[in-house]
Amino acid sequence: MAKKLLIIDTDCGIDDAQAIMMALAAPDVEVLGITCVFGNTAVENVCQNVLKVLSVCERQRIPVFRGSAGPLVGPANTVRDHFGTDGLGDVLKDKDPRWEEKIQREHAVSAMIRLVSENQNQVSLMAIGPLTNLALAVRLDPGFPQKLKDLYIMGGNMEGKGNVTLCAEFNFAMDPESAYIVLEEFLCTTYIASWEYACRNSLPWEFFEQLVNQDAPAARFMKTITAKCWAYSKEAMVNKRDVYFGPCFVSYDAYAMATCIDSSVLTESIECPVRVELQGSIARGMMVVDRTNQLKKNHSVFVMTKCDCAKLSQLLLKSLRQPCRK
Numbered sequence: 001m002a003k004k005l006l007i008i009d010t011d012c013g014i015d016d017a018q019a020i021m022m023a024l025a026a027p028d029v030e031v032l033g034i035t036c037v038f039g040n041t042a043v044e045n046v047c048q049n050v051l052k053v054l055s056v057c058e059r060q061r062i063p064v065f066r067g068s069a070g071p072l073v074g075p076a077n078t079v080r081d082h083f084g085t086d087g088l089g090d091v092l093k094d095k096d097p098r099w100e101e102k103i104q105r106e107h108a109v110s111a112m113i114r115l116v117s118e119n120q121n122q123v124s125l126m127a128i129g130p131l132t133n134l135a136l137a138v139r140l141d142p143g144f145p146q147k148l149k150d151l152y153i154m155g156g157n158m159e160g161k162g163n164v165t166l167c168a169e170f171n172f173a174m175d176p177e178s179a180y181i182v183l184e185e186f187l188c189t190t191y192i193a194s195w196e197y198a199c200r201n202s203l204p205w206e207f208f209e210q211l212v213n214q215d216a217p218a219a220r221f222m223k224t225i226t227a228k229c230w231a232y233s234k235e236a237m238v239n240k241r242d243v244y245f246g247p248c249f250v251s252y253d254a255y256a257m258a259t260c261i262d263s264s265v266l267t268e269s270i271e272c273p274v275r276v277e278l279q280g281s282i283a284r285g286m287m288v289v290d291r292t293n294q295l296k297k298n299h300s301v302f303v304m305t306k307c308d309c310a311k312l313s314q315l316l317l318k319s320l321r322q323p324c325r326k
């Protein structure tokens with residue numbers, strides 16, 4: 001059977017690391033490249049984090065590309081402490097002084113266009129950071145979305161609940177204009193794992209303990225980078241998620257990745273148009289789910305609503321049992 005071809009566009013924080021490992025562990029997935037974007041941390045840190053994840057899993061031959069350092073409009077605002085200032089929990093001491101030599105010379109956006117053009121209608125694009133590289137790709141090559149097999153996005157929201165602002169989810173809030181461009185112009189098959197989707201299909205903290213206490217290098221790595229991170233604190237009511245959804249473990253980016261790897265992980269979705277609010281004084285960056293098609297758009301996306309949590313759990317467990325032979 002032909003392998004599923006995948007490009008991962010990431011702002012490599014802790015949940016991105018988990019999602020990347022899930023792709024690396026999937027026997028029928030070939031990761032063509034990993035493109036980096038600012039978000040959880042500066043793009044230079046993102047590049048180093050991706051290299052670190054590939055090193056832990058002994059998959060350093062996968063090419064890594066540096067992409068956008070900031071949003072299309074306004075200053076880069078990456079100073080977030082969600083996953084620490086370095087994106088991986090601020091605990092890793094052994095920085096690679098030669099990391100820049102290990103990043104490809106080609107820009108992430110050029111690489112994305114090239115890899116997709118070389119494998120037309122075969123590549124799934126997994127977008128688990130701000131959507132700046134994708135927006136630039138469609139500007140450089142207007143035919144880019146039509147050459148994709150499909151697009152998976154972790155981002156946006158479906159109930160108007162925000163995690164960084166009142167109404168906006170982090171990835172969309174970091175670059176609302178890019179999110180708008182992607183949802184208007186990527187007319188390929190598109191699946192969206194919103195913030196509320198991930199939270200509504202959360203896993204218990206007991207599962208998290210089981211996950212990171214497995215006997216393998218990837219599990220030990222995950223245990224290390226989550227050890228001092230408040231986002232992985234079981235202490236209740238420390239964040240907006242707990243207020244809305246109660247205490248739970250949510251590995252956001254893994255929700256989009258799991259569905260790409262095994263479509264049966266997604267058990268329910270809403271097919272409808274969506275749009276990003278750009279003008280609102282309190283809702284800028286919010287994704288609006290247009291179930292009655294008042295926007296009169298002729299393109300619909302799949303907004304994920306229900307997940308097979310048992311299958312997701314198995315994929316998560318397997319992703320941390322690495323390195324594995326492939």
Ligand SMILES: [Ca+2]
Pocket residue numbers: 010011012013015016039040128129253
């Ligand atoms: Ca991410």
